Amino acid sequence: MSAQTHVFHRAPKTALPVAAKGDGIYIVDSEGNRYLDAGDAAVSCLGHSDPEVTTAIKAQLDDLAFAHNGFFTSQPAEDLADLIISKAPGDMRAVYYLSGGSEAVETALKMSRQYHLETGQPNRSKFIARRQSYHGNTLGALGVGGNLFRREPYAPLMVDTSHISPCYVYRDKRDDESEVEYGIRVANELETEILRLGAENVAAFIAETVGGATAGVIPPVEGYFKRIREICDQYGVIMILDEVMCGMGRTGTLFACEQDDVVPDIVCIAKALGAGYQPISATVVSLKVYNAFINGSGAFQHGHTYLGHPTACAAALAVQRKIKKDDLLGAVKRQGAALVEKLHARFGNHAHVGDIRGRGLFQGIEFVADRATKEPFDPALKLNARIKKYAFEDGLICYPGGATADGVRGDHVLLAPPYIISDEQLDELVEKLGGAIDKTFTDISG
DSSP, X not given: OOSOOOSOOSSTTSOOOOEEEEETXXXXXXXXXXXEESOSTTOOTTOSOOHHHHHHHHHHHXXXXXXXXXXXXXXXXXXXXXXXXXXXXXXXXXXXXXXSHHHHHHHHHHHHHHHHHHTTOTTOOEEEEETTOOOOSXXXXXXXXXXXXXXXXXXXXXXXXXXXXXXXXXXXXXXXXXXXXXXXXXXXXXXXXXXXXXXXXXXXXXXXSSBOTTTTOBOOOTTHHHHHHHHHHHHTOEEEEEETTTTTTTTSSSSGGGGGTOOOSEEEEOGGGTTTSSOOEEEEEEHHHHHHHHTTTSOOSOOOTTTTOHHHHXXXXXXXXXXXXTTHHHHHHXXXXXXXXXXXXXXXXXXXXXXXXXXXXXXXXXXXXXXTTTBOOOGGGOHHHHHHHHHHHTTEEOEEEEOTTTSSSOEEEEEOOOTTOOHHHHHHHHHHHHHHHHHHHHHHHO
8 A cells, every 4th residue: 555645535544555457357456465346336347357348449549549529520439329329228319428427417417408498498497316316426416316425515506406205115115015006106206296396397307227326226116117207208307317337237238227118318328338448428318309409509518528539439349349249248147146146145134134136236235223123223333334344355345335224324235246257256255245244243243
């Protein structure tokens, strides 16, 4: 670990090991320690040393590293957009490139607002989102997000947003209703809020298809998003799905919403799009949205310097081709099922594991002080931070989080290992996670 740094890190008081090398699904630090990567924010879907991707990046650099998008397109950008649209659900039509998930969400918000201007509905400026959501750290994305901890310091700067209930079966479904009935009930909150605000004032509704970092992976129930789609259509509201974390194969299909048989107006993708080999994200829009710009002003009043960066697009194109060539969507389904089985075998009867949930290689474990009442632990215990610390010391990167239950209380661990993880590496993941959890509960019980 470096004794002195001039890098302004996320936690400036904390010294970090120096990541020196990638070896499959492992990161090796400068002292030779190896870390199984099962939770780097669901980015490294191909691990850290794929030769086909690095070869593609080098080849693009030999030809052209960068050309400004205000003057040129590039072949990698065109080819990647063709591939994305060919695999996208419904009538998705065009791809707007960016450099990260927050930018993709920010773009979707601005795009939905301008869509209404282009179609003669200038009053539509309100956004509706869900509690316990996370959509990014730029001000617009943070404003629509429902992560209270991240929002609090910047609350005076944010756009006013309405937040309705998430689709959170473990905590919110009543005993007297089925999952489908529960899903319709919470989806109908959207209609209630649209009517409260006045439909003529609402621009868009945004939701993570599968809830990610803030709530510890919460998949929707059957029928939930179909009802959301109906409501958005009825009141002329743009439906934005945030698949920054759960998309591009993480749940077993390229777009997570394929499993819910629904097509949004705009979908945001990132993380597994480029697998971390280059910074890239995209806002993918439907024919309806695209045509509003083409038939209207013909210009989107937005932009960043690195849109459609040729090298980033070449990297993402290689990543997506590798996912297809090696049938890694099939691997996600198989290894996801194996991971779920191993997690239930190891933690299913644990006194403080309340829920194990997810889709594919996107799984979450929620911890509770009491399984019967689902009472969360006292946040002062910093349970999730302890798990992260012990796991990292033992060579496991996982993604714990707090405030899971209600924005203040609750702890979870999110797991998002690479699509190439083997059976033996799944065993290593669960063993090391189990050791970290055991040490944590020994701490707090002592």
